[in-house]
Amino acid sequence: MNSSNTREALMQYAVRLGDDALILGHRLSEWCSNAPFLEEDLALTNVALDYIGRARMFYGYAAELSGDGRSEDSFAYLRDCREFTNLLLHELPRGDFAFTMARQYLVDQYALAFMEALLQSADAQLAGIAAKAVKESRYHLRRSRDWMLRLGDGTEESQRRLQAAVDELWGYTHELFELDDLERELVAAGVAVDSEALKPAWEAAVRATLDEANISVPADDWSVRGGRQGNHTEYLGHLLSELQFMQRAYPGLEW
Amino acid sequence: MTQVADRIPALPAEEHERRQRRARSPVPALWDLLDEVKDPEIPVISLWELGVLQDIEQRGDTVVVTITPTYSGCPAMTVMAEDIVAALQAAGYSQVLVENRLSPAWSTTWMTPAAQDKLRAWGIAPPGCGSGAVAAAVSCPRCGSQDVRELSEFGSTACKALYQCNSCAEPFDHFKPI
DSSP states (O other), X not given: OOHHHHHHHHHHHHHHHHHHHXXXXXXXXXXXXXXXXXXHHHHHHHHHHHHHHHHHHHHHHHHXXXXXXXXXXXXXXXXXXXXXXXXXXXXXXXXXXXXHHHXXXXXXXXXXXXXXXXXXXSSHHXXXXXXXXXXXXXXXXXXXXXHHHHHHTSOHHHHHHHHHHHHHHHHHHGGGGOOOHHHHHHHHTTOSOOGGGGHHHHHHHHHHHHHHTTOOOOOSOOOOOOGGGTOOOTHHHHHHHHHHHHHHHSTTOOO | OHHHHXXXXXXXXXHHHHHHHHXXXXXXXXXXXXXXXXXXXXXXXXXXXXXXXXEEEEETTEEEEEEOOSSTTOTHHHHHHHHHHHHHHHTTOXXXXXXXXXXXXXXXXXXXXXXXXXXXXXXXXXXXXOOTTSOOXXXXXXXXXXXXXXXXXXXXXXXXXXXXXXXXXXXXXXXXXX
């Protein structure tokens, strides 16, 4: 790769990580004033803030790399569905509380390992963002893992709901560990995380948690992918219509 | 010797460097000036004591202030940057630039013991000098009891967890060690 290609690839990578963070952050923020009780409301919105902060850092870096006057807001508010490159797991509707916590647990277990690996990136800015994120993800995981045990080992209803959530989410987790050409090139350059390599440890940790939570591990008999290529579920457009409404209706609006 | 070193919590290297930057700064008056800028949500400790204020430089006519964010999405960071600009402008420095530095990542181990005492007096259990998994024992800022329980991993802001004292029933925030 020549240097302008590398820069473009790095920008796209930063946008991908920004998209993951923004979309999940938005889903979590939907719980604001809707959570089952006050402490959970605070917790979910605090985690949402961590993710939205992460998105700002990744988009801010992408904007800097683009060198064409784009800002973090251009990435968040002025792109359509097909231009978003988040992994599909992040965009699924929040569902019930069990669904939200099951998704969060699966993501947290992944995000912690991902950010620990990104700490080693040859790119100083990505490593710097990871240094902040890794500390937050440690807290996120402690909490979401605790909820897995409480719901799975709770009432008949909470166990049933959690099992249904895990079953529905499982097919979306495979995509977390797949690399395309862009990421393979950046892995070779020491910049990106080799997410394929994260799978064995992730799966071992998740299986242990599910066992402890009385949840059976779903079969690997279906999987969905496409987020990194801009092929999304029907849900993302609805999310964006809410997220982007103000900037679309009043372009350039500032608080 | 190693035994002693194991028992005495060493100042993290990056915190040592931060203090050196202030001690050797050619613009000590600017550091003193920014001692007046407090955390917008905990108005008893300054940005310096919090560990957020990293460096101050004069580049030509511009004062460049470097800060490190506490949490990625902490909304107080914007207010802190605005407060820094306002404080310097009020003192006659019209050109002010606030830069963010992500690495090394902010840690509660950079907080001075004096700042930890101020937190406790303000009703917040301080983070102690450990970080991450090596959390110090949390004690009630009101009665000092260590018989406390965690109500929620997250409190009124991202940096705090919600606790309650079993001895005096006081609910309180604990500044999480990271």
